[in-house]
Amino acid sequence: MADKSKRKADIIAVAKAARVSPSTVSRSFNHPDLVKATTRKKIDAAVRRLGYIRNRAAQTIHGIRSGTIGLIVPTVDQAIFAEMIQSFSEAVEELGFTILLASHGFNLDREYSLTRKMLEHRVDGVALIGIEHTQDTLDLLAQQEMPTLLLWSFSPNAPFPCVGSDNYAAGALIGRHVAGLGHRRVAAMFPPVEGNDRASLRFAGVKDALAEVGCSIPEAWQLVAPYSVATAKSAVEALIAEGDMPTAIICGNDVLAWGALHALNRAGIDVPGRVTVTGIGDFKGSKEFEPSLSTVRIPARTIGARAAEAIVELTTSEGVVDVAALIPPEIMVRATSGPPRED
């Protein structure tokens, strides 16, 4: 009972139905205090009767905010990003915005073209994951004066404000923990680092922390596995088959650690008795894992929520605002790490 006329209702149809001018209808939406309560009632009635829905596209060409934030991520199906996207989206919706989401699969050239697309859609702001982006992307955003936020990693001298954690520090934290336990025969398992500054920073932090105690990771123990339980498990199974086992395996994130733990469990190798395993991220489920995973907490939800506030702040406030925020990583020592076995 809401489709009186043939075609989609526009503001003019509403105006006619309510016997007022289109401008009054518009004002009734945008500046309700400027229109008399009784006319507003008439208009609301007409709106309901015609099933009218405002057209943001038409508003947007008046320089009015589109009410959208572009979020460009490498992928959404990694626990870590999913959690962050969720809290980001909750917070952003709370503030009245909607997310335009795109994923580039760690391909920074695709990231550039997705950024262009966001710009075409006239998003009010753009949030990118990580610090490392092509110069093209950065230039484009700067030249269009697009409010931009770098999300997930933090660096004081990044090209745009960042909200995130310090991945290098996270790596250093876990490296120092493992070194502090006395481990000197250490393996590492990280994803391919190209196009992934988070991973390379973490790895650098780990290596530097180990170097402090004169320990380095031999080539053969630098395992590379994309973030998946399956690849991690088989990488560690291969390592076990090799025969020469390290006393600790430092993993680039918790998913890799889960894979490692499954491999060790299957082989009957005691953790942490025989091998220490650590993750980075503290994903949901890591604490409940058996044995409970030692890792570094990078609070994805906090980052997402803070980032949402930050980008909205950037888009809505006039002057320059400082929204950068460093959310520090925190070591979570649990049950998968212990001193190396003496033998």
Place this chain on the structure above:
Amino acid sequence: MADKSKRKADIIAVAKAARVSPSTVSRSFNHPDLVKATTRKKIDAAVRRLGYIRNRAAQTIHGIRSGTIGLIVPTVDQAIFAEMIQSFSEAVEELGFTILLASHGFNLDREYSLTRKMLEHRVDGVALIGIEHTQDTLDLLAQQEMPTLLLWSFSPNAPFPCVGSDNYAAGALIGRHVAGLGHRRVAAMFPPVEGNDRASLRFAGVKDALAEVGCSIPEAWQLVAPYSVATAKSAVEALIAEGDMPTAIICGNDVLAWGALHALNRAGIDVPGRVTVTGIGDFKGSKEFEPSLSTVRIPARTIGARAAEAIVELTTSEGVVDVAALIPPEIMVRATSGPPRED
């Protein structure tokens, strides 16, 4: 060197710079074959020089497609949805569209207002998770003649075309598997079912399958836990503390099963020797779990990709098209299920 003039470049600025009319510039974008190669070159040069970016908002008010698809999900940070969203987004981007994403946290009233928002943004189509929605939402979409797709669950008599799996069948599959192994003392662990037709359908399938062999799940063994490892683990720990153990625990999804497995592992209860555990979903990592999880495969990636094609088909084709697709669930018998112990 791309910001000659003061403010943002529009199509008129480009036209001036290229010494052609705005209409020619527009045509050069939309019907390049209608403009001479040499003028197109001039225009392209001007575009680059001014850093011009097309304004989709302005196009959209001409009834041109906005190039966006609204995707409304309960939450993105559940493995299952994350995976689906990822493949959906990949496929949709491939087809030239961008996703407007929103999450309602299993609150169907919020879903309604998010739907309205999508409509305001003049998305070309809307994809919703599950079959169950408020009548308001359904009416709204129908009345606005918005191409709509129901995603994730499949039902032949749904109000809109669906692409998804049969959750009832999935539940029945696993129920029959467990019953077939001989289990009669069976517990179930499912999330709260309100606003979640997937879960309730699965549970119904399980119960009906068990009923076929005259087995029913006692009240005390109907555990309720939101989809998280933590809650699942503690629910099962509570069950263990109770003392009266079932011989099988059927879980509403794999995450719950992981939690159950961790709890049993911690308590030193052998799986599947003493207790059979099953999941639903076959998430990434379930196969690699130790022991490898018996579950029902619901191919999230396939559903996401198929759904993307379907919604684009719905938005771009004129007449009525039949895009519904049932992606059948498949039982994956692995290492966590076995016959009940005789004692």
Place this chain on the structure above:
DNA sequence: AACAATATTACAAATGTTTTCATTATTGGC
């Protein structure tokens, strides 16, 4: 009851495009 002040509403221009139709350029055939 008339006056000014204020509250409310309407008109018209503007926004950044696309598209139809008309006009101008270019081409091939002779």
Place this chain on the structure above:
DNA sequence: GCCAATAATGAAAACATTTGTAATATTGTT
């Protein structure tokens, strides 16, 4: 070189809004 086709371009209207300004209606005051 001229003519008819045909190709390429431009002018102007249209799209669904918002907003500044002008016009009208409603008050309170005396």
